[in-house]
Amino acid sequence: MENIIILNASPRAPKSNSKTYAQIFQKYSKLPTEYFNINKLNHMEICNKIKQFSQLLFVFPLYADSIPVTLLNFLKTLENNPPKNKPVISVLINCGFIEPEQNDTAVKIMKIFCKQNGYVFGSVLKIGSGEAILETPFRFFVSRKIKKLADSVSKKKFCELKVTMPITKKAFLKASESYWINYGRKNGLSKEEMQTLKIE
Numbered sequence: 114m115e116n117i118i119i120l121n122a123s124p125r126a127p128k129s130n131s132k133t134y135a136q137i138f139q140k141y142s143k144l145p146t147e148y149f150n151i152n153k154l155n156h157m158e159i160c161n162k163i164k165q166f167s168q169l170l171f172v173f174p175l176y177a178d179s180i181p182v183t184l185l186n187f188l189k190t191l192e193n194n195p196p197k198n199k200p201v202i203s204v205l206i207n208c209g210f211i212e213p214e215q216n217d218t219a220v221k222i223m224k225i226f227c228k229q230n231g232y233v234f235g236s237v238l239k240i241g242s243g244e245a246i247l248e249t250p251f252r253f254f255v256s257r258k259i260k261k262l263a264d265s266v267s268k269k270k271f272c273e274l275k276v277t278m279p280i281t282k283k284a285f286l287k288a289s290e291s292y293w294i295n296y297g298r299k300n301g302l303s304k305e306e307m308q309t310l311k312i313e
């Protein structure tokens with residue numbers, strides 16, 4: 114039977130945007146899904162589970178133009194503990210900047226992992242403005258693309274998809290700046306303090 118294991122590799126998985134993206138995927142998936150957050154302690158538990166699934170979807174954010182360390186460490190464990198039956202691996206990645214192409218290097222890393230470890234690579238969805246889009250009227254853009262991703266995975270018609278907010282870079286920068294200034298103000302920080310490298 115076809116089924117999907119969804120692994121959230123965000124370092125803040127329980128409160129992450131990736132969690133919301135995974136939930137939208139689950140809503141649209143025609144195949145049964147099981148969802149897990151990756152953490153430092155459950156690598157082996159997840160490696161042992163993977164063999165029960167025909168497909169695997171990694172959901173994670175872009176960190177410093179690459180994959181987050183939570184995912185890197187998990188991939189190291191998976192490399193040393195491969196499942197008997199290897200699932201097809203698909204990827205749903207989101208980044209803070211508006212351009213979905215920011216995610217390209219991380220996607221390449223995942224493709225190389227699959228090639229070197231004998232997994233078939235499935236579909237990709239690259240989300241730009243991933244921190245912001247869920248709270249805007251453009252949320253349905255991303256939901257629609259996640260539905261397409263879910264359809265492509267269930268029909269095994271693998272493809273590469275991308276989505277972002279349909280606004281100019283200038284408007285995005287302006288909106289993000291005022292969002293972060295307000296965020297700082299709510300936490301008792303001025304714009305000038307927000308612009309320093311001191312984070313505590």
Ligand SMILES: Cc1cc2nc3c(=O)[nH]c(=O)nc-3n(C[C@H](O)[C@H](O)[C@H](O)COP(=O)(O)O)c2cc1C
Nearest residue numbers: 123129130131174175176177178208209210243244
């Ligand atoms: C340490 C750190 C590094 C990040 N690096 C990038 C980056 O290189 N490019 C980018 O577009 N967004 C970057 N982001 C933004 C995240 O990708 C974005 O906030 C995402 O929505 C987080 O997803 P999550 O809630 O699932 O963890 C970074 C965020 C953090 C905290």
